[in-house]
Amino acid sequence: MGSTHIWNLAAHRLTGRALDVRATSVAFSPDGRTLATNTESDTVALWDVATHRRIGETPASHTAQITAVVFSPDGTTLATASRDNTVRLWNAAAREQIGDPLTGHRSGVTSVAFSPNGRTLATGSMDHTVRLWDVATRRQIGDPLEGHNANVTGVAFGPGGRTVVSWGEDDTARLWNVEATVDPVRSLCRWARGAFTVDRWRDDVPPAPLLDHSAHSPERAFRPCEVVRWGFKR
Structure with a gap:
């Protein structure tokens, strides 16, 4: 049975008792009040940092070891990565x-x-790729980012969110231009399983103007794979 400790960096000493969990991945919430840890039961335990008490735990949905846990910037969402080849929100x-x-x-x-x-979520895998995901739809954005020739062991976004760095067991770190790796046509065709309307386009793809389509017919439906190739301004 292992344990997890919280340290006071200024005093160089432990704060309170150890947390009764053998964790390999931990993450503080943005406000610093909550700690998330993986557990040996393939769940995530949440801890009150002030009292060191366990305040909750996620269901055991993963079918293999959780390898990473992270809070969203606003603290409302947790993402977990696992050896079962999946990520869960x-x-x-x-x-x-x-x-x-x-x-x-x-x-x-x-x-x-x-x-x-x-x-956006970035993930790294033992399949040697990095992938980007739309958090709202939980769908992959663009094609896998390929370049590593061994397990990817870490990913991180740059401060502006336009660059992702990945590092792996091939002893390299790689920088990716997130915007340049996303083909808008292929991404939209993969994402849209039904017909678009002009109004839906404006709601879902606000930065991209739709050309050569009547703005006076917002209810008119179209399929992006057919229309985007001649009406999408890159």
């Missing part, structure tokens, strides 16, 4: 899973990071 307050797991990696997921605005 959780309502931190209710400790309930949000929607279906993020699937696509072909091997265990080793690392996960939120973008500064909380809208």
